[in-house]
Each structure stands twice: as structure tokens, then as C-alpha cells.
Amino acid sequence: MKVVSDVFPAIVVAAPSGSFGDYTLLGTGSSRPSGAMGVDRARIIVFEELVLVAVDGVAGNGPQLVFREGVRAVNLSGSRDVDSQLLTESGKGLAFRRQDNCGCGSRLRAWNPYKTLNSIKDPTL
Helix, strand or coil: CCEEEEEEEEEEEECCCCCCHHHHCCCCCCCCCCCEEEEEEEEEEEEEEEEEEEECHHCCEEEEEEEEEEEEEECCCCCCCCCCCECCCCEEEEEEECCCCCCCCCCCCCCCCCHHHCCCCCCCC
């Protein structure tokens, strides 16, 4: 699978299915749909058909995958300062953008998700 976007450190906001109208209007700012959750200092990798979101694990346990789902549509902004959005196969909406901090000390920078499989049924990345 081809990597469409790999952003670190990133702010990521996930909105549940049915809580928004047009996914391209989702943002990482303070006006979020009801039930939306966000993480910062995350790494988001968008493949053609899959999205992965990881954060640093608790107590130095290394990167932890917190979101993994198929992708239906992607709207990349092309700018580091403007939110990008995507729609998952189950109808969830994600908005993300690069954060201003450096992500120093994070294990996410060196994490290699491209060769990670979570199940024997996963396609080879």
C-alpha cells in the first residue's frame, strides 16, 4: 500500500459517525462535533486504504496504536498549518494537522509501522 500522508507530531480529532455533516468541514480546533475525541503528540499514517493513529504508551512502553480503520475518502490540505480530513469506512471522521512542538523524546519518531502486522489476516504493508 502507498503512504498518502505521515504526520508527526500531530493533533488528531476523531468524530463518531452521524455527528457531522460534511467530513471536509471537520477541524482540530475547539468547535468539535458532539462525542468527538482528540489526541495530541500523535503520529498519523494514512495509506490509500488504511489509517493508523499511534501515541506514546504509558510508562515508557513505546508506541501504542489507538486507532486503525479502513479509509473511504481523504481531503489533504497540502499545508502543515491547515487541517486535513478523512472519512473512514464505518463513517467516522478524522481531522488532523501537524503540531508546532518538536516531539522530542518520543519513540513515535523512530517507530516503523510499515512492517507491523496486528493480525495474520492483515495485508502486507
